[in-house]
Amino acid sequence: MEAEQFHVPRVKLGSQGLEVSKLGFGCMGLTGIYNAPMTDEEGISLLTYAFSKGVTFFDTADVYGSHANEILVGKALKQLPREQVQVATKFGVFKMEASGMIAKGTAEYVRSSCQGSLERLGVDYIDLYYQHRVDISVPIEETMGELKKLVEEGKIKYIGLSEASPDTIRRAHAVHPITALQMEWSLWTRDIEDEIVPLCRELGIGIVPYSPLGRGFFAGKAVVEALPAGSFLATHPRFVGENLDINKAIYLRLEIIAKKHACSPSQLALAWVLHHGDDVVPIPGTTKTKNLEENIGSLKIKLSEEGLKEVTDAVQLEDVAARNQMRLSAVHMGLIFDQVSKLGFGAMSLSGIYNAPLPDEDGISILKNAFSKGVTFFDTADVYGSHANEILVGKALKQLPREKVQVATKFGIVKIELESSGFTINGTPEYVRSSCEGSLKRLGVDYIDLYYQHRVDTSVPIEETMGELKKLVEEGKIRYVGLSEASPDTVRRAHAVHPITALQMEWSLWTRDIEDEIVPLCRELGIGIVSYSPLGHGFFAGKAVVETLSAESLLSMHPRFLGENLDKNKAIYLRIESLAKKHGCTPSQLALAWVLHHGYDVVPIPGTTKIRNLEENIGSLKVKLSEEELAEVTEAVKLEDVAGGRIPPSMMNLSWRFANTPSKK
Numbered sequence: 001m002e003a004e005q006f007h008v009p010r011v012k013l014g015s016q017g018l019e020v021s022k023l024g025f026g027c028m029g030l031t032g033i034y035n036a037p038m039t040d041e042e043g044i045s046l047l048t049y050a051f052s053k054g055v056t057f058f059d060t061a062d063v064y065g066s067h068a069n070e071i072l073v074g075k076a077l078k079q080l081p082r083e084q085v086q087v088a089t090k091f092g093v094f095k096m097e098a099s100g101m102i103a104k105g106t107a108e109y110v111r112s113s114c115q116g117s118l119e120r121l122g123v124d125y126i127d128l129y130y131q132h133r134v135d136i137s138v139p140i141e142e143t144m145g146e147l148k149k150l151v152e153e154g155k156i157k158y159i160g161l162s163e164a165s166p167d168t169i170r171r172a173h174a175v176h177p178i179t180a181l182q183m184e185w186s187l188w189t190r191d192i193e194d195e196i197v198p199l200c201r202e203l204g205i206g207i208v209p210y211s212p213l214g215r216g217f218f219a220g221k222a223v224v225e226a227l228p229a230g231s232f233l234a235t236h237p238r239f240v241g242e243n244l245d246i247n248k249a250i251y252l253r254l255e256i257i258a259k260k261h262a263c264s265p266s267q268l269a270l271a272w273v274l275h276h277g278d279d280v281v282p283i284p285g286t287t288k289t290k291n292l293e294e295n296i297g298s299l300k301i302k303l304s305e306e307g308l309k310e311v312t313d314a315v316q317l318e319d320v321a322a323r324n325q326m327r328l329s330a331v332h333m334g335l336i337f338d339q340v341s342k343l344g345f346g347a348m349s350l351s352g353i354y355n356a357p358l359p360d361e362d363g364i365s366i367l368k369n370a371f372s373k374g375v376t377f378f379d380t381a382d383v384y385g386s387h388a389n390e391i392l393v394g395k396a397l398k399q400l401p402r403e404k405v406q407v408a409t410k411f412g413i414v415k416i417e418l419e420s421s422g423f424t425i426n427g428t429p430e431y432v433r434s435s436c437e438g439s440l441k442r443l444g445v446d447y448i449d450l451y452y453q454h455r456v457d458t459s460v461p462i463e464e465t466m467g468e469l470k471k472l473v474e475e476g477k478i479r480y481v482g483l484s485e486a487s488p489d490t491v492r493r494a495h496a497v498h499p500i501t502a503l504q505m506e507w508s509l510w511t512r513d514i515e516d517e518i519v520p521l522c523r524e525l526g527i528g529i530v531s532y533s534p535l536g537h538g539f540f541a542g543k544a545v546v547e548t549l550s551a552e553s554l555l556s557m558h559p560r561f562l563g564e565n566l567d568k569n570k571a572i573y574l575r576i577e578s579l580a581k582k583h584g585c586t587p588s589q590l591a592l593a594w595v596l597h598h599g600y601d602v603v604p605i606p607g608t609t610k611i612r613n614l615e616e617n618i619g620s621l622k623v624k625l626s627e628e629e630l631a632e633v634t635e636a637v638k639l640e641d642v643a644g645g646r647i648p649p650s651m652m653n654l655s656w657r658f659a660n661t662p663s664k665k
Helices: 040-052 064-077 107-121 140-152 166-175 196-203 241-260 265-274 289-300 305-314 360-372 388-397 429-443 462-474 488-497 518-525 563-582 587-596 611-622 627-636 649-654
Strands: 010-013 018-021 057-059 086-091 093-097 100-103 126-131 156-162 180-184 206-210 377-379 406-411 413-417 422-425 448-453 478-484 500-506 528-532 602-604
Touching: 010 206, 018 086, 040 064, 040 289, 064 086, 064 107, 086 107, 086 156, 107 126, 107 140, 126 140, 126 180, 140 156, 140 166, 156 166, 166 196, 180 196, 196 206, 241 265, 241 305, 241 360, 265 289, 265 305, 360 388, 360 611, 388 406, 388 429, 406 429, 406 478, 422 649, 429 448, 429 462, 448 462, 448 500, 462 478, 462 488, 478 488, 488 500, 488 518, 500 518, 518 528, 563 587, 563 627, 587 602, 587 611, 587 627
Parallel strands: 057 086, 086 126, 126 156, 156 180, 180 206, 377 406, 406 448, 448 478, 478 500, 500 528, 528 602
Antiparallel strands: 010 018, 093 100, 413 422
């Protein structure tokens, strides 16, 4: 399909008055990332050609090419009428490391970044200025306050956000209207559709999809053409090994439909994005004129509702290998591209507890299988298997790309004495440091992504424990700090010393005691929630109901799995089983979907020793529940009907309700 004689139409982006071309141009690739950098002459030529075709909305960022991209765009602007070009740039990625992006959103950094971008671009004002990644250590009101001043001073015209959570968007918008939100959106990345897109439309915010061609996949990258040497995509999970082989089938299906529409697969994929509304302005990038013309040609493709659905159905998300690397902006683990998988993997059971320990070879195999399916958030602890679990996870990490895995481990439980139901807890600074050093060695890593205090030491002021954890962050030994089974008072006091990234708590259909106090507190403070035992210690997967407990299982001591309690609880399972049939899923999938539906800031970490269970857990992400259906599932498990406590009475002192610490003297 030729782009000749066709001029790109113009649309309003958001509701604040910014008018742009319906198709933008993502400039990042001009200075590398997916390919070798272009020469300035070539890059300028491509941008001026895009302008001649009606593409006037150019997207760059200070971090692209370490400022080189903004400088290149600035040179092109000198050859174009400034008032007819809409320049978008971004700040907030302070630096890039092998382990990820470091975000910064202080008022001082906002101002200095803006000044730097103005100078490199050679302009008096920036049309649209985005916060590239949210700095979770700075209240969004402070960042937005400085951006508002820059608007008032005429240095920027409109404000945008990128990879922001719903809560952050609402709070930012209350300070100054947000014009546009830049998020990844393509045929194979659609996680923003349920919550982010409706929110943008409620608030009148335009949507700028980046990577609308799936990082070039739907243009044939790695399918009909080889990846360039040194391309960043060579490390992307969807472009690697078996995942790529699986994903090629998706491209072939789209190719067939594209022939029906007399267009290329990339045009059809881009048209699919464009058809989601006039408030959607994708910004595909390219280094080739022919690709630019092809992208512009996508604007001529008209899809009926049936045609749009046919394209959507051709890319079933469950068919996308490594599909579940969903964004959790509210959790903000701060890892590369601010991602963790929406579903984590609790590695504890690989070393026993509920069953006999797996051989290392089997444990490594299941972790690698999980990674291949997009599960990248692995949870372990020094106490699991008396260090064996961390060692096992470390062995698996040697066979995986470290920068693509988010490792969470825990310290604080010195020993467990089951006979006396006693736990020895230690939260002294010396123990924090020695535990961290031990975990680093056993895992075989230079840093731990998320380091939790496993249980609170109620004899040590939380400020002392957190003070040492803060030092470990500053030293680069850990990246983020978490707590587990912590009381509201402890959470607040800990957060005042250093931001808490995640709180790990038990949360499932039959354990909901955190909902009244802990969950609202986490959302107030911007803390993600990692729910352990989301399947009720396996109950909703049929443990002790449709399958007997193994002889080694500790569940035989759990109050809810004993005698009459178990007999009563089986009725709960049967009710969930009945509802699951309505949804065409298993009871475990419905129970896990119930947890997942509590928000993007909730990341459950079910564990398993079986591949089929892992696949079933991943399948829970496909289960969609309306508010009424969610309520129906909730009502099927009335808490007064649950027989037995969530933990044995002798261990109740380890519950979050009793996890206050003394004041620091």
